[in-house]
Amino acid sequence: MTTEELKNVKSNLVVDARGTACPGPLLAAKKAIADIESGEIMEILSADEGTKNDIPRWCEKVGHEYLGCFDEDSFSRLFLVKE
Amino acid sequence: MENNSEITIQTLQSQIEKLEKKVTKLEKNRKDQLSMAIVSGDMDKILAAMIISLAAAAMDTKVKLFFSFWALSALRDPKKHPKGKDFISKMFGMMLPSGKDKLKLSNMNMAGMGPMMIKILMKKKNVLSLGEMFEQAGQLGIEITICEMSMDLMGFKKEEFIDYPHLRYAGAATFVADAGESAFQLFI
Structure with a gap:
């Protein structure tokens, strides 16, 4: 997905792991x-490059x-769909 | 025509059966499991072992750690003081680090300055402490096996180890059996 598309994604859950x-x-x-259903979207905020x-x-x-x-200023937003 | 398709189905069925057998055999041979023999009691090496274990467990890989020799120091609980040790065991107990917070670095130990500096850096850079790592490991179901032989040899007692939810005691054969069915094995 492109950055523009990702910016419009509605996450079901945001995990702040910064x-x-x-x-x-x-x-x-x-x-x-474990807290979301299959097919739902999770967003992870991370300041760790390796992540x-x-x-x-x-x-x-x-x-x-x-x-x-x-990438945001000092962290990244990662998106995934639960299996 | 009907006869032909029946034959095709039969061949397919037998092929599927063969494949199923192969898959079960492969699954049994190589489980999604990590076996690690941890022998070093250096802080940096225990850290590396725990980080790899946590990452593997988070990726749904079953993790089995086998602690032996110097690594046993990392599992000691400084609050526990078992009775009934002989002289040499007491001496060993005094000379070896009393738990994961007292481990030395393999390099740049500088009489304890090194580990202190690493701990400050780890905190600053938001790296989990060894204590937190063991807690997470417990939650993720990581199994820790204490090598009974080296425990006896170094004069440790079962009563002086940390309270860990998946702790067991066994010998080298247990490691060999676990490692044999694991997809990957590490020695640290």
Whole structure:
């Protein structure tokens, strides 16, 4: 998805993991994903650069659909659809 | 015509059966599981082991950690003081770090300055502390096995280890069996 498309995405759940470094955001995402239904969208806020590579790999392995990410000033927003 | 399609279905069925058998065999051989033998008691190496374990567990991989030799220091609870140790065991107990907060660095230890500086940096950079990592590991179901032989050898007692939800005691064969069915194994 392009950045413009991602900006218009309505997330069902936003997980703010800006306060933790690797593997904190992944742990936060794994916990939070249990709170949404299949097909719903989760948004992860992360200030950890590595997370931008880690979350897509996690999605790939576990089966969620990774939509993409874009950068804000000091963090990134990552989007995915629960399997 | 009907006869032909019946034959096709039969061949397909037998092919599916064969594939199913193969898949079960493969699944049994290589579980989505990580086995780690942790021997080092250095703070940096225990940190690395815990970070990899947490990432693996978050990715739904079953994680089994086998703690042995120097690594046992990381599992000691500084608040617990078991009785009935002989002289050498007491000496060992005094010389080895009393828990995960007292571990040394493999490099730049500088009589404790190094670990102190790393801890300050970790806090500043929002890295989980070792204590928090063990807590998360417990929540994610990461299994920790204590090597009984090295526990005996180094004079540790079961009563002095941390309260961890998935703690068990076993020998080398347990690690070998676990590692054999794991998709990947690490030695730290």
